[in-house]
Amino acid sequence: MSYFELFLLAVGLCFDTFAVSLTGGICFVSRPRWSGILKIIFSFGVFQAGFTLLGWALGSSVSSYIESFDHWIAFLLLAYIGGNMIRESFAREEETSGTVDLLCTRKLCVLSVATSIDALAVGISLAMIQLENVKVWTGSAMIMAVTAMASLTGLFAGRAVGPKFGKRSELVGGVILICIGLKILLEHLGPVILR
Numbered sequence: 001m002s003y004f005e006l007f008l009l010a011v012g013l014c015f016d017t018f019a020v021s022l023t024g025g026i027c028f029v030s031r032p033r034w035s036g037i038l039k040i041i042f043s044f045g046v047f048q049a050g051f052t053l054l055g056w057a058l059g060s061s062v063s064s065y066i067e068s069f070d071h072w073i074a075f076l077l078l079a080y081i082g083g084n085m086i087r088e089s090f091a092r093e094e095e096t097s098g099t100v101d102l103l104c105t106r107k108l109c110v111l112s113v114a115t116s117i118d119a120l121a122v123g124i125s126l127a128m129i130q131l132e133n134v135k136v137w138t139g140s141a142m143i144m145a146v147t148a149m150a151s152l153t154g155l156f157a158g159r160a161v162g163p164k165f166g167k168r169s170e171l172v173g174g175v176i177l178i179c180i181g182l183k184i185l186l187e188h189l190g191p192v193i194l195r
Contacts, residue, residue: 001131006139013122013143014150016115016180017044021151023176024102025158036103037155041148047112048119049144055123056136070117071188075181077114081107082177089171118184119143
């Protein structure tokens with residue numbers, strides 16, 4: 001696997017993070033500080049790269065165990081948060097608490113894990129093809145950088161679009177998160193369903 005292919009792999013892994021960051025940007029009530037933005041992009045980047053390295057370390061010996069349920073975990077986490085966003089989009093203004101507040105450390109970690117589960121499978125596949133250590137570490141650094149940039153782009157794009165949606169931005173965000181979860185689930189279940 002070439003370095004260019006590793007870069008393309010990093011780009012492929014960052015789309016879920018971009019969509020979640022877009023949703024978070026839409027739901028920001030006020031402009032976040034740079035410290036908050038750095039916290040968000042660092043979290044998404046580190047989790048994505050970390051899960052890749054974890055999958056690589058686990059190697060092919062455990063891939064069958066992880067592959068049997070990883071997509072369900074990602075789907076349930078994203079569906080839960082997305083469902084709460086949709087519910088809160090219909091609540092009165094004083095009842096809402098900003099379900100996709102990416103500045104909330106707990107919610108940010110849950111979303112970072114949910115969008116990084118595919119990276120775990122990628123790491124396992126890198127172990128299966130016996131990719132050299134240098135390329136694995138370089139690829140993980142690329143994944144972290146590309147994911148951070150995708151997250152930053154999503155935040156600013158969502159921030160620009162958010163005021164146009166108003167209160168219904170949480171509804172749009174919730175639907176996006178559930179769709180991401182469904183996409184992950186269907187990608188893994190597709191071959192099983194088609195049998």
